Amino acid sequence: MTHEVRAVVARTKGAPVSLETVIVPDPGPGEALVGVQACGVCHTDLHYREGGIGDAFPYLLGHEAAGVVESVGDGVTDVAPGDFVILNWRAVCGRCRACRKGRPQYCFDTHNAAQPMTLADGTPLSPALGIGAFAEKTLVAAGQCTKVDERASAAAAGLLGCGVMAGFGAAVNTGGVGRGDSIAVIGCGGVGMAAVAGAKVAGASRIIAVDVDERKLKWAEEFGATDTVHSSGTDPVEAIRALTGGFGADVVVDAVGRPETYRQALDARDLAGTAVLVGVPSPQATVELPLLDVFGRGGALKSSWYGDCLPSRDFPALVDLHLQGRFDLDRFVSERIALDEVEESFDRMRRGDVLRSVVVL
CATH class of the missing domain: 3.40.50.720 (NAD(P)-binding Rossmann-like Domain)
Structure with a gap:
């Protein structure tokens, strides 16, 4: 089974992004399908749009995200459908020399979902930082999902996925x-x-x-x-x-x-x-x-690197600090926008008018 969703795509270098229909497959082994609730607009997304990170266009943008797991593939035990999660772009392997030394925050073989998400015509997409969360749903490796306290707002919690954690x-x-x-x-x-x-x-x-x-x-x-x-x-x-x-x-x-x-x-x-x-x-x-x-x-x-974080350790801890009133994640959210407003948010980001625009779905 596949899912047709709305998503923000950078088709070519330097061109304005567009809202497209994207096909997201059901999760395979080790993968999770996540219903995205919010995703921050990060400078990294703009770098992808401008060709500053690579030339594997078209890109499915968005990576500072939180949402709810909808389904998981075979072999997934750390998260389950219904879990509120923050997405990360460094799912550790557990096998490389850094992981074996007990320093998984430096994992040298991080991974993403194996199956591609595509445009409606079948063109494979390159998800930003292996996530691609300017979308109603996205497919990631299950290790990219970290379960946190669902009392935190998705708009605030998702920012831990990149810039705030860094x-x-x-x-x-x-x-x-x-x-x-x-x-x-x-x-x-x-x-x-x-x-x-x-x-x-x-x-x-x-x-x-x-x-x-x-x-x-x-x-x-x-x-x-x-x-x-x-x-x-x-x-x-x-x-x-x-x-x-x-x-x-x-x-x-x-x-x-x-x-x-x-x-x-x-x-x-x-x-x-x-x-x-x-x-x-x-x-x-x-x-x-x-x-x-x-x-x-x-x-x-x-x-x-990524604030030398270990998502499974740091994301829940920082969400707890937020809920205790000791680390105000909400203060980072300058504005809440819709999927079709990402291009305009890039302009505000360039001018320094916002800390973070956050797409809320």
Whole structure:
């Protein structure tokens, strides 16, 4: 049996997305069919549309999603029909060298559904990050489904599927920020804002938000920033040092991913401090560093994959924090839109008018 659903498709590079009829098969072994309730509009979807990730058009966009499992294939035991789940794009294999070492968050052989979803004429679709959730239903590997408390709204919970988890995890999991630490976050979009919020949850004493947009800095204060730096007219490295007794921050998160912001992150950290790259660089970006400075400052230079999260561990925990009132996921939702409004939401995202537009089905 197959299912005809409405879904948002990027047919060709750079062209506006379109609302199409998509054919979704019933789940096979190890797969799950999920009725999507909400899906955030992430920069990654725009990168797919622009051909910045690959050229396997047409793409079925959308990946920051939550919904309800409708059916599962043979061999699936971790989720069942009726479960409220958040979708993730790193279903771990359990067999690779990272998984065998007890570090499945670094799994080197993550997987997605084996069966393709297609256009009505049979053309196979490439689902964004193996999910494709700007759709009424989507087919994923069962390991991409994490059951969470159904009291959380789908619009808020789904954002843990990508950007919010990436930012929170960059600060807490990768950076290891903790009670009494100082942290600076360079770039206050959705990922950077989640790093700010994560640092607050973790008990950081000084949380410095850095951006060129005054609106985002005001939002950062609402998420827990103790200080803000408008970097268009101020040297952010000197400002961060001035706010930390001249030393630099214990942790600096680069949520932009440009050579200049990465260098700022390195220079703005304290001795033995940690710099975390979570912003996605362009393929052409390069960095040249004085090696003696890298050696002399000590500490760590880290990259954060998906916030170094393990969905089965982190998604339920963060939803619980949200329901306790300690981590306000709803604050990330700038607007709720329909499936046919995704293209317009890309324009608002480019202008920095929103943290997240969320498609609600």
